[in-house]
Amino acid sequence: MRHNDEVSSAALTPPPELLARYEPVIGLEVHVQLATNTKIFCACPTGFGAPPNTNVCPVCLGLPGALPVLNRAAVEMAMQAALALNCQIGPFSRFARKNYFYPDLPKGYQISQYDQPLAEHGHVDISIEGLKKRIGVTRVHLEDDAGKSLHEGFRDSDRHTYVDLNRSGTPLIEIVTDPDMRSSDEAYAFLTELKQVLQYIEVSSCDMEKGHLRCDANVSVRPRGQKELGTKAEVKNLNSFHFLKLALDYEIGRQIALIESGGRVAQETRLYDADTGETVGMRSKEHAHDYRYFPEPDLLPLRIGDDWQARVRAQMPELPASRRARFVESYGLREYDAEVLTQTRDMSEYFEKAADASGDPRAAAHWVMGDLAAALNAESKEIAQSPVTAERLGELVALISKGEISGKMAKEVFAKMFSSGESARTIVEREGLRQISDAGALAAIVEQVLKANPKQVEQYRAGKTQVLGFLVGQIMKASRGQANPAAANQLLKDRLG
Numbered sequence: 001m002r003h004n005d006e007v008s009s010a011a012l013t014p015p016p017e018l019l020a021r022y023e024p025v026i027g028l029e030v031h032v033q034l035a036t037n038t039k040i041f042c043a044c045p046t047g048f049g050a051p052p053n054t055n056v057c058p059v060c061l062g063l064p065g066a067l068p069v070l071n072r073a074a075v076e077m078a079m080q081a082a083l084a085l086n087c088q089i090g091p092f093s094r095f096a097r098k099n100y101f102y103p104d105l106p107k108g109y110q111i112s113q114y115d116q117p118l119a120e121h122g123h124v125d126i127s128i129e130g131l132k133k134r135i136g137v138t139r140v141h142l143e144d145d146a147g148k149s150l151h152e153g154f155r156d157s158d159r160h161t162y163v164d165l166n167r168s169g170t171p172l173i174e175i176v177t178d179p180d181m182r183s184s185d186e187a188y189a190f191l192t193e194l195k196q197v198l199q200y201i202e203v204s205s206c207d208m209e210k211g212h213l214r215c216d217a218n219v220s221v222r223p224r225g226q227k228e229l230g231t232k233a234e235v236k237n238l239n240s241f242h243f244l245k246l247a248l249d250y251e252i253g254r255q256i257a258l259i260e261s262g263g264r265v266a267q268e269t270r271l272y273d274a275d276t277g278e279t280v281g282m283r284s285k286e287h288a289h290d291y292r293y294f295p296e297p298d299l300l301p302l303r304i305g306d307d308w309q310a311r312v313r314a315q316m317p318e319l320p321a322s323r324r325a326r327f328v329e330s331y332g333l334r335e336y337d338a339e340v341l342t343q344t345r346d347m348s349e350y351f352e353k354a355a356d357a358s359g360d361p362r363a364a365a366h367w368v369m370g371d372l373a374a375a376l377n378a379e380s381k382e383i384a385q386s387p388v389t390a391e392r393l394g395e396l397v398a399l400i401s402k403g404e405i406s407g408k409m410a411k412e413v414f415a416k417m418f419s420s421g422e423s424a425r426t427i428v429e430r431e432g433l434r435q436i437s438d439a440g441a442l443a444a445i446v447e448q449v450l451k452a453n454p455k456q457v458e459q460y461r462a463g464k465t466q467v468l469g470f471l472v473g474q475i476m477k478a479s480r481g482q483a484n485p486a487a488a489n490q491l492l493k494d495r496l497g
Contacts, residue, residue: 014256022221022259024252025229026181027138030194032173032204033145033212034077040144040171041068041111048210052164060144060169062107067298074142074171075302077203078118079312081173082140084197084319087122089309095142095296104147104163112143112174114293118302124197125321126189135190136178145170148211167211179218179229184248191215191241196320200345208239217248220265221255230255231265235279237272247272251279323348331361340369347383350390357394360401367397371411375418387421388414396424403484404428432482442475442483446491449474460496468492 039046042059058066082089096114122137147165154162175194181187195206195213206213215238220230235251238244250272255265270279318326320342327338327348342348351368355361372393376386396414399405405413405428416427449471450457456467468489475488 014253014260018256018260019253021224022252022256023224023226024182024184024248025179025220025222025232026183026187026248027179027218028175028177028181028187028190029216029218029234030175030177030191031145031214031216032081032175032198032206034074034171034173035202035204036071036073036077036171038071038073039169040071040074040142041169044169046170050166052162053166055166056168060106061165068111068296070299070302071171075118075304076312077171078140078142078173079304079309080201080316081175081198081203082119082122083309083313083316084201085119085122085124085137085140085175085194087119087137087140089119089304090116091305092116092301092303093118093141094301095299096293097296098143099292100290102146102149103161104149104165104168106147106165106168110143110146111296111299113141116301117141118173118304124190124193126186126193128185128189133180133186135180135186138176138178140173140175143172143174144168145172179220184245184252187217187248188241188245191244193320196343200317200320202317202345208241214239215244217244217251219248219251219255221252221259231267233265233267233279234269235272236269236282237274239274243272243274246274246277247279250277254279317345320348327351331355331365333362333365337365337369341365344383350383350386353390354394354397357391358397358401359394360397363397363401364394367393367414371414375414387419388417392417392423399424399428406482406485409482442487442491445475445478445483446488446495449478450495457496468496 033046034040036046038044039060042057044055044057044060047055059068079089093113093116095111097109098112098114099109101108117139119140120138122140124135124137126133126135145167147163147168150162150164151157154160177190181190198204198206198213204212208214217235217238218232219235220232222228222230233251233255235247238247251270258265266281266284268284269282271282272279323342324335324338327333327341328335331338333341341351347368351365354368355364358364372383372386372388376383393414396410396417399413400407400410405424410424413424413427416422417424420427453471453474456470459467460471471492472485472489475483475492476485
C-alpha cells in the first residue's frame with residue numbers, strides 16, 4: 001500500500017497537455033573539488049587513486065588537538081570561480097561548523113561557510129535553441145569534503161560498509177543557483193556552461209567520474225501563472241549530466257502526477273536510481289537549524305581586500321563567452337564554429353595560434369574542426385597531444401592559400417605531418433609535392449594530354465563539354481596531382497577554343 005505522496009510508475013509520464021499546465025522550478029547545488037595539490041586545512045595530498053586511508057593526518061581525521069590551517073591556494077581558486085561567475089566577493093567571510101553524523105565524517109561536523117559566504121549575487125548566461133537566458137547564482141562558498149563510504153565490492157558488503165577517508169578535507173566550493181531554471185534542458189545547459197567556465201580558469205578538472213563535480217537538484221512544480229513556489233524535493237546521486245536530465249524529467253512527472261491524483265509533494269531528499277530511472281525517497285529534507293551551525297572557533301574570519309581581489313582578477317584568462325564573441329567578430333567565424341572551437345581552452349588557444357600563422361582564419365578553423373579533429377579522435381588523443389603543432393597546421397593552410405600545394409595534396413601532406421610530426425614545408429620539399437602553377441610547365445602537360453586523347457578533344461569541340469572534367473583529370477594524373485586544377489582548367493579551355 002502506497003503513502004499519499006507516492007504514485008505508480010505508470011502515472012509518471014503525464015501527457016503533454018497536462019505538462020503544459022505546470023511549470024517546473026529548478027535550482028542546483030553544485031559541489032566542485034578545487035585543483036589544489038593539498039587539502040583545504042592540512043598538507044595532505046589530494047591526488048586521486050591512492051590506497052585507502054593513506055592521504056590522511058590528524059587534522060583531516062579530526063583527532064583531538066589537531067588544528068586546521070586555511071589553504072591560500074584554495075581561497076584564490078574559489079575567488080577565481082566566483083569572479084568567473086560574475087559574483088561579488090565579500091570583504092569578510094567566515095567558516096562555520098555544520099554538525100551531522102555520518103560514518104565518513106570523522107570530525108562529526110563539516111567546516112563550511114554559512115551566513116557569511118565568500119561570494120554572492122552572480123549569474124551565468126545560457127543559450128537554449130538560440131534563446132538567451134540568465135541563471136542567477138545565489139552564492140559561492142568554501143568547505144571541506146567528507147570521506148567516502150563504500151557499500152559494495154567486498155566479500156562482506158552485505159554486512160559491512162567500508163570507509164575511505166582520503167577525500168576527507170579535500171577543498172570544495174559549493175555553487176548554489178537561484179531557482180531560475182524551468183526545464184531539464186535549462187539545467188543541462190547551465191551545468192555545461194558552468195563546467196566549461198571552471199575548466200577554462202583551471203580551478204577544477206570537473207571530472208565527474210572522480211567525484212570532482214557533483215550536483216544535487218531542488219525541484220518543485222506549480223500551476224503556470226502561480227507565483228508561489230511549490231513544495232520542493234532535493235534529488236541527489238546525479239553523477240552525470242545525462243542522469244541529471246533523466247532524473248529531473250522523472251521527478252517533474254512524479255510531482256505532477258501526485259498533485260493530479262490528489263496527493264501532496266513531501267519536502268524530502270530523494271536519490272536517483274540509474275538502473276530503474278526513478279527517484280526514491282531517502283529522508284525528510286533538513287532545515288538549516290537541523291545542522292546546528294555555529295562559527296568555527298579554530299579559524300579566523302577570512303578578509304579579502306581590494307588589492308588581493310585585483311591580483312586574482314589580473315590572473316584570470318579570457319572566459320568562453322567572451323572568446324566566442326571575439327572569434328566571430330575578429331575572425332569572421334560563424335557562431336556555430338566559434339562555439340565548437342571554444343569548447344575547451346586548449347582547443348581555442350590551438351585554433352588562435354593556427355589562425356595567426358595561416359593568415360586565413362576560416363580555413364584554419366575548417367582544418368582544426370575537420371581533419372585534425374578526425375585524426376585526434378581516431379587515436380583517442382586530446383588536442384594538447386597533437387603531433388601537429390598549431391603553428392605547423394597554420395603553415396599548411398598558408399601553403400594552400402598561396403597556391404603552393406592544392407587542397408587534395410594538403411590532405412596527403414597533413415597525414416604525413418600527423419604521423420611524423422614534421423613541418424608541411426619539409427614534407428613538400430622532400431617529396432616534390434609543390435603545386436605546378438607555372439603557365440609554361442602546365443602548357444607542356446596540357447599538350448601531352450590533348451595529343452594522347454584525340455577522341456575526347458573532338459567530343460568537346462562537337463559540344464560535349466562535360467569531357468573537360470576527364471581531360472583535367474588526365475592532367476592531374478600526368479602531373480602526379482601537382483598541377484594547379486584551376487590553372488589547368490583555364491589552359492584547357494583556351495587551347496580547345
